[in-house]
Amino acid sequence: MIEETLLAVMEDAGTESWLDQALKDVERLEKVSRSDLGRVLRLLEATGASIALVEVSEHDMSQAMAVITALSNARPWVTVVAVCRLADQETLLQCMRAGARDCVVVGGDPAELRDRLRRHQLVRPSFAGDELQSRSRNLVMIAGVHPRVDTGFLAQNLAVAMAAADKDRRVLAIDVDASDEGVFHLDSRNNFDLSQLLSSPDTLDQTLIETALEEFRPGLRLLSGGNSGDFLGDRGADLFIALTRLMGMFDRIILNVGSSGQSAWVRAIGVHVGELLVVAGQEVPQLRAIKEEISSWRPHLPSSTNLRLVLDGYEPSLPPALEEVGDSTGVPVAAALPMDWRHRLEAINLGLPMQESAPKSLYNKKLKALVAQLDSVDIEAPSRWSFFKRA
Numbered sequence: 001m002i003e004e005t006l007l008a009v010m011e012d013a014g015t016e017s018w019l020d021q022a023l024k025d026v027e028r029l030e031k032v033s034r035s036d037l038g039r040v041l042r043l044l045e046a047t048g049a050s051i052a053l054v055e056v057s058e059h060d061m062s063q064a065m066a067v068i069t070a071l072s073n074a075r076p077w078v079t080v081v082a083v084c085r086l087a088d089q090e091t092l093l094q095c096m097r098a099g100a101r102d103c104v105v106v107g108g109d110p111a112e113l114r115d116r117l118r119r120h121q122l123v124r125p126s127f128a129g130d131e132l133q134s135r136s137r138n139l140v141m142i143a144g145v146h147p148r149v150d151t152g153f154l155a156q157n158l159a160v161a162m163a164a165a166d167k168d169r170r171v172l173a174i175d176v177d178a179s180d181e182g183v184f185h186l187d188s189r190n191n192f193d194l195s196q197l198l199s200s201p202d203t204l205d206q207t208l209i210e211t212a213l214e215e216f217r218p219g220l221r222l223l224s225g226g227n228s229g230d231f232l233g234d235r236g237a238d239l240f241i242a243l244t245r246l247m248g249m250f251d252r253i254i255l256n257v258g259s260s261g262q263s264a265w266v267r268a269i270g271v272h273v274g275e276l277l278v279v280a281g282q283e284v285p286q287l288r289a290i291k292e293e294i295s296s297w298r299p300h301l302p303s304s305t306n307l308r309l310v311l312d313g314y315e316p317s318l319p320p321a322l323e324e325v326g327d328s329t330g331v332p333v334a335a336a337l338p339m340d341w342r343h344r345l346e347a348i349n350l351g352l353p354m355q356e357s358a359p360k361s362l363y364n365k366k367l368k369a370l371v372a373q374l375d376s377v378d379i380e381a382p383s384r385w386s387f388f389k390r391a
Contacts, residue, residue, distance in 0.1 A: 068095065068100050148286075160355050172253045
């Protein structure tokens with residue numbers, strides 16, 4: 001008997017019915033649609049399943065291959081088994097190239113299927129523990145709770161400060177909320193964007209990044225979102241492939257998702273997020289919105305994700321006080337950045353990071369403290385109750 005949970009990514013009712021019969025002695029078989037790849041990865045994490053069965057249909061072969069590639073890249077210790085109606089030599093080769101370690105044919109001998117799955121369960125890669133922790137914690141997502149919050153300004157300065165704090169660190173800052181005029185508020189233009197990258201995620205490697213994205217500052221590269229569109233459908237597989245590979249190329253990825261489509265991004269790639277910086281102003285309506293936003297985001301985030309609040313435009317002489325904000329929102333306040341409007345406006349108009357236009361400003365000092373706080377997470381992993389503690 002197969003005692004361990006198995007995960008099946010299925011679309012066809014006939015294939016699902018055959019699998020139910022063939023694996024009727026399996027203690028737990030979780031089935032999910034490939035359109036929600038984030039849920040697939042969350043289920044792998046929650047159940048501890050080491051095998052994922054992925055349906056491969058000749059009608060949408062490319063999407064099936066993208067799902068196999070995404071799973072094998074994002075969770076390399078999981079054995080991906082392709083489930084095909086017809087297993088000719090070409091289909092088998094495509095599955096293996098995508099990352100599948102085995103291929104079974106619908107309608108085959110159930111006893112043979114169970115035996116093969118049992119053998120796969122006995123073989124587990126030795127790197128399943130530490131590598132997950134190190135590779136899944138280098139993505140910092142920045143999300144706002146109101147359109148008046150300028151998440152792009154925070155993201156650009158955070159990325160510059162992180163790159164400057166360690167000359168050997170490789171940082172990628174992605175602005176999916178970018179306008180047609182440039183990336184963030186910086187004087188930087190690039191014809192290559194995330195939308196183009198997703199058109200062929202299999203070709204993504206270090207050479208492409210170095211060729212397509214010039215360094216904005218030493219150790220820092222910028223990437224615009226472009227016409228990214230909706231990532232909750234089939235294109236989500238391409239996004240997972242690209243992000244997983246980028247996370248292996250850079251020490252830190254700063255992802256600015258803005259204040260309008262942020263919930264869709266959390267749902268689509270929340271499983272990758274190590275740090276989620278929620279940005280809000282000092283206005284009471286914005287602070288009240290934080291709890292509601294986070295409650296809807298929590299199911300899409302790993303238990304190890306650190307949620308922190310960044311107050312932007314904070315005025316200490318006005319209520320509510322920082323301690324009150326932390327208590328009322330239930331999120332630790334990581335930083336209270338001053339408005340510092342004169343220096344902020346100057347930096348935006350010059351297209352420069354605040355570190356260069358106003359290095360001695362209070363904003364810059366507070367930002368350096370935030371970077372030091374985020375860097376300390378790499379030294380000691382947070383406890384399971386870190387969400388309820390103050391930073």
